[in-house]
Amino acid sequence: MDFSYTEVQQMLQDQVQKFVQKSYDFDTRNEIVASEAGYSKEFWQLFAELGWLAVPFSEQDGGLGGSAVDLMVMMEEFGKAMLVEPYTATAVLGGSLIANLSDGDQKETLIGSIIGGEVQLACAYVEPQSRFNPLNIETSATVQGDSISLSGTKIAVENGGNADKLIVIARESGAATGLDGLSAFLVDASANGVKLTAYTSVDGRKAAQVQLDNVQLSAGDRVGAAGAAGEALLQAIDKATVGVCAEAVGALESLLAKTVEYSKTRKQFGTPIGSFQALQHRMADMFIECQLARSIVMMAAMTLDSQEDAVEKTKAVSAAKSRIGKAIRAVGQEAIQIHGGIGMTEELDVGHLFKRVTALDIQFGDGEYHTERYASL
Amino acid sequence: MNADFSADEIAFQEEVREFLKKEFPADLKAKVDANIRLSKDDMVRWQKILFARGWAAPTWPEEYGGTGWNHTQRHIFATEMGLYGAPEPIPFGMKMVAPVIMAYGSEEQKQKFLPDILASNVWWCQGYSEPNAGSDLASLKTSAVREGDHYVVNGAKTWNTLGQYADWIFCLVRTDNTVKKQEGISFLLIDMKTPGITVKPIVLIDGFPEVNEVFFDDVKVPAENLIGEENKGWTYAKVLLTHERTNIAGVARGKRRLIALRKLAQETQDGVGGAMIDNASFKKRLAEVEIELQALEYSELRTLAALSVGKAPGPESSILKIVGTELAQRMDEMFVELAGYNSLPYVPEQFEEDFDGEYLGPGTTAAAALTYFNNRKLSIFGGSNEIQRNIISKAVLGL
Numbered sequence: 022m023d024f025s026y027t028e029v030q031q032m033l034q035d036q037v038q039k040f041v042q043k044s045y046d047f048d049t050r051n052e053i054v055a056s057e058a059g060y061s062k063e064f065w066q067l068f069a070e071l072g073w074l075a076v077p078f079s080e081q082d083g084g085l086g087g088s089a090v091d092l093m094v095m096m097e098e099f100g101k102a103m104l105v106e107p108y109t110a111t112a113v114l115g116g117s118l119i120a121n122l123s124d125g126d127q128k129e130t131l132i133g134s135i136i137g138g139e140v141q142l143a144c145a146y147v148e149p150q151s152r153f154n155p156l157n158i159e160t161s162a163t164v165q166g167d168s169i170s171l172s173g174t175k176i177a178v179e180n181g182g183n184a185d186k187l188i189v190i191a192r193e194s195g196a197a198t199g200l201d202g203l204s205a206f207l208v209d210a211s212a213n214g215v216k217l218t219a220y221t222s223v224d225g226r227k228a229a230q231v232q233l234d235n236v237q238l239s240a241g242d243r244v245g246a247a248g249a250a251g252e253a254l255l256q257a258i259d260k261a262t263v264g265v266c267a268e269a270v271g272a273l274e275s276l277l278a279k280t281v282e283y284s285k286t287r288k289q290f291g292t293p294i295g296s297f298q299a300l301q302h303r304m305a306d307m308f309i310e311c312q313l314a315r316s317i318v319m320m321a322a323m324t325l326d327s328q329e330d331a332v333e334k335t336k337a338v339s340a341a342k343s344r345i346g347k348a349i350r351a352v353g354q355e356a357i358q359i360h361g362g363i364g365m366t367e368e369l370d371v372g373h374l375f376k377r378v379t380a381l382d383i384q385f386g387d388g389e390y391h392t393e394r395y396a397s398l
Numbered sequence: 399m400n401a402d403f404s405a406d407e408i409a410f411q412e413e414v415r416e417f418l419k420k421e422f423p424a425d426l427k428a429k430v431d432a433n434i435r436l437s438k439d440d441m442v443r444w445q446k447i448l449f450a451r452g453w454a455a456p457t458w459p460e461e462y463g464g465t466g467w468n469h470t471q472r473h474i475f476a477t478e479m480g481l482y483g484a485p486e487p488i489p490f491g492m493k494m495v496a497p498v499i500m501a502y503g504s505e506e507q508k509q510k511f512l513p514d515i516l517a518s519n520v521w522w523c524q525g526y527s528e529p530n531a532g533s534d535l536a537s538l539k540t541s542a543v544r545e546g547d548h549y550v551v552n553g554a555k556t557w558n559t560l561g562q563y564a565d566w567i568f569c570l571v572r573t574d575n576t577v578k579k580q581e582g583i584s585f586l587l588i589d590m591k592t593p594g595i596t597v598k599p600i601v602l603i604d605g606f607p608e609v610n611e612v613f614f615d616d617v618k619v620p621a622e623n624l625i626g627e628e629n630k631g632w633t634y635a636k637v638l639l640t641h642e643r644t645n646i647a648g649v650a651r652g653k654r655r656l657i658a659l660r661k662l663a664q665e666t667q668d669g670v671g672g673a674m675i676d677n678a679s680f681k682k683r684l685a686e687v688e689i690e691l692q693a694l695e696y697s698e699l700r701t702l703a704a705l706s707v708g709k710a711p712g713p714e715s716s717i718l719k720i721v722g723t724e725l726a727q728r729m730d731e732m733f734v735e736l737a738g739y740n741s742l743p744y745v746p747e748q749f750e751e752d753f754d755g756e757y758l759g760p761g762t763t764a765a766a767a768l769t770y771f772n773n774r775k776l777s778i779f780g781g782s783n784e785i786q787r788n789i790i791s792k793a794v795l796g797l
Binding site for chain 1: 770
């Protein structure tokens with residue numbers, strides 16, 4: 022048993038911490054959120070140079086090993102600073118799909134350009150009726166001779182507006198919510214029949230809704246074999262879920278630290294509010310929540326890295342997301358409450374952290390969904 | 399013991415229902431149902447309709463133009479309004495400053511201010527909290543120094559709700575620094591157009607500037623705008639706070655939201671071929687909320703019954719504030735849960751009346767997260783829930 026970080030993990034953590042301290046304060050983040058792209062292209066290039074975009078990929082694919090623990094170490098620091106760069110969409114979700122499904126030149130070229138920071142991806146799988154079930158896909162892919170026609174509606178496409186390529190998951194065959202029959206396609210956002218409505222999320226990230234109306238593709242646009250993308254999709258989502266859990270742990274740690282700090286300086290009734298036992302116990306509970314959240318994410322990351330059994334992996338991921346969902350509500354709401362009115366303002370970072378963790382709770386399925394998924398396995 | 403209404407009360411209930419159906423403007427009803435924010439003009443228009451009917455001030459005595467209703471009638475009226483989605487009048491004039499003017503104001507002040515409050519000709523706002531005086535309100539520092547026939551006011555107030563619309567502000571100000579903090583506070587009415595007043599909006603986490611900071615820089619206020627005696631303001635303010643805490647349970651609004659929640663659960667697909675209303679866990683939690691709402695409703699009715707036999711509203715109203723706000727916040731969470739991904743797009747324009755773009759997400763789901771964020775204020779304002787628990791432990795339990 023060894024819970025210490027490897028040298029590489031320690032270095033990753035140091036690097037991200039230094040970058041955030043030097044270049045990614047709250048004001049800078051707000052400027053990036055307000056910009057048209059909603060992320061910094063300059064920082065994205067820096068991430069490429071520092072090797073961060075290679076973290077999710079195996080050495081065989083040209084990456085740094087693809088360990089979930091590495092990803093966790095890095096994304097926790099992203100979470101503390103509420104980084105808005107589309108790391109999950111492009112490098113983790115998009116990257117894993119490509120790594121799991123693609124091969125040959127297509128794979129080499131795409132992964133090379135992800136790691137090099139030259140391409141932005143967005144994974145379009147969520148649909149209006151699918152709620153949190155990633156296999157509930159009605160978007161259809163119909164083969165007509167040499168061409169394939171895509172039609173359907175996708176929502177919550179993170180990074181959709183910035184993506185050079187959308188990875189669209191569509192059904193070629195099989196039952197409505199079945200694992201078999203799903204294929205992944207690379208689609209240009211500018212292609213005929215694609216209508217993309219980009220928006221900013223409540224937590225400052227960019228996303229889009231995408232309408233696909235008889236979009237014409239060729240077989241070469243399919244990633245991997247026809248109808249065989251289901252398993253890869255689930256694996257990519259599980260890995261990305263561990264990433265956002267780690268992000269949430271970082272954000273919750275920030276909320277706790279800021280709340281404790283504020284309670285020491287904010288005086289009412291002639292004394293710091295942190296001297297009131299009623300508040301001390303609640304902050305102690307916030308600390309407990311943060312610790313349990315951290316523990317279960319470590320469990321999930323280690324399970325993904327070492328466990329062979331697919332069901333055990335999935336259970337570990339759902340356990341983490343379920344428990345994190347609880348921590349998100351408890352710590353997020355208490356942080357606002359203990360700050361009082363000032364915590365309700367757009368001016369303070371606490372409210373933004375609260376919004377970020379609320380969005381992270383929803384992303385890839387909320388706590389309730391993952392508790393049920395865990396119970397069903 | 400029974401909780402039934404008398405025949406007269408049932409007839410009154412019918413009368414209120416008929417009135418609302420006929421008189422609450424359809425365009426406002428549509429806005430409320432679609433979670434679109436009501437403008438100042440909307441609010442004033444509705445309040446003037448209530449005024450025309452003689453129902454603007456259910457809590458006022460008849461001599462000032464109130465309805466003269468007993469507690470049960472007030473309860474019926476508030477319940478029907480809440481169930482229908484008709485907003486209660488903005489409380490700052492009607493429910494906050496008016497009772498203080500009635501109880502402690504001079505005859506001139508009553509004549510000058512009360513009729514315009516009743517007719518919604520004048521919009522009031524509250525100047526209580528300060529950046530360093532929140533839960534510890536009595537430590538407020540905004541000063542009023544008497545110079546001849548006026549006071550000179552300096553300082554800053556915060557969390558001033560909808561002050562951007564206000565014509566007048568009622569303030570707690572410090573008039574004596576040398577005594578115990580509660581004993582040096584006075585209650586002053588100030589015209590917002592007076593030179594030296596600056597209103598600076600504070601944007602909340604849902605993106606709307608619902609509250610403000612109000613700065614006073616050598617603001618000259620006529621001495622005749624002082625309510626009652628100098629340095630007695632804290633006593634008057636406490637009376638006002640008790641009024642603020644009555645009818646705070648929001649039972650009718652809760653019932654209305656529960657219906658909306660159930661409807662949304664019927665419309666929300668669970669991703670595996672059914673609807674969320676049939677999801678066992680969600681169904682159970684929905685039932686828990688409904689049960690809690692009934693416990694709250696009957697707690698409110700018990701308070702009401704006590705008031706009806708002449709008992710003063712006591713610290714029990716703190717129960718209603720705590721449970722009412724925390725229950726509303728639980729429902730907010732369930733709306734977010736149902737809305738799922740649809741609650742994430744931040745498109746504040748679609749909650750404004752002139753929005754003509756395309757809605758993201760079905761129905762009102764896009765408002766779910768913003769409402770969840772905004773309603774975190776419920777357990778903070780009006781005396782935070784921590785302060786309410788202090789009141790219960792001190793005043794009720796004697797700890």
